[in-house]
Amino acid sequence: MFLPAEIITVLACFRPAFSGRTYANGIELVIGTLLARGRRTVASALRTIGKGNESNWSKYHHVLNRAKWSGLEVSRQLLQLIVATFVPSGDTITIAVDETLERRWGPQIRKCGHWRDSLSSSKRLNVSSRGLRWLVFAVVVQVPWTSYELALPFLSLLLTTPKVSETLGQPHRTTAEVTVRVVRWLRRTLAGFPIHLVGDGAYAVIALGLSCQAHQVVLIAPLRLDARLFEPPYRPLEKGRGRPSLVGAGRARGIIQDRNRGGRPLPRDPGGRAIQRGMTPPSFSSTFSRPEILPVVHVHGDVVVRIDPAQQLEKPRIVGFQVVG
Secondary structure, eight states: OOHHHHHHHHGGGGGGGSSSHHHHHHHHHHHHHHHHSOOOHHEEEEEEETTTTOTHHHHHHHHHSSSOOOOHHHHHHHHHHHHHSSOOTTOEEEOOOOOOEEEEOOTTTTTTTEEEEETTTOSOOOOOOEEEEEEEEEEEEEEETTSSSEEEEEEEEEEEOHHHHHHHHHOOOOOHHHHHHHHHHHHTTTTOEEEEOOOOOGGGOOHHHHHHHTTTTEEEEEEOOTOBBBOOOOOSSSSSSSSOOOOOOOOOOOOOOOOGGGTTEEEEEEEEEETTTTTTTTEEEEEETTOOOOOOOOOOEOOEEEEEEGTTTSSSOOEEEEEEE
8 A cells, every 4th residue: 555655654653563464454444544434444444445345354353353462552652652743842741631432332342331421411411321431541732733732642441330340350440540540651651751631520539639649740630619628637746635637727718708699608719719600610620749738729820621522422532622721
């Protein structure tokens, strides 16, 4: 197959992860998938590159179900390639994380589960759909042809429900627990780079924050407007009476009165601005960046994230993050 020299140079970065025969078949699948219209299946990819009548077509399926290659190694190569191409030397690497639902109904798909469908649900009605839930990580980059920053996905992990994990005989891991494992992998892969991990409220988890703190990764995730924040517990040198305290002194939340809502209290953000109902300030975040501080409220001025995963639900490996400022 004829390919421009620029594309060959990019694809050659992934050659060490495959054997010679698997690499050749995989390249044809990649090109066919990029050019295919409609459903991007193996058959559609082969028809696009003119091999719809290939007699030994099963060898292309073997790339996905039999050939020995590491998807994690390919993700590592892709992440390093994105960083080397789009992230200037010395800049912070911003990584967006979110889940997306791929609706599937096949009886042979063992890891399908029932998940909350954010596209069909509302505040009053929760709708669940059967499908595969992917945890997607993407690098936020700036490109010259637009003022918006784009998120380039490099890793997708499949999540399972507790019921499916029990059926498969595997230990169940929550979204936060899987993210903790990825944070460790990111630190090994991007050793020496400053990393910011940006997610929605599902990632404002103490265990995840402590793991990010231990691996020198800044976690940015919105807190609840009524979140209770505390200093680290005071540990005296001499043991006192009673049980030791689990938390320290409470942090001021800046409660105000909203006259338009019957005088009910609403919090202020750390800058003193009133937070009205329906506002979710993305800069009102839980940041784990200093080893001496547990979860704190911090206005992170250089990252403002707008999460819109519903637009890409039919493409499970594309994250719906967009950095707007």
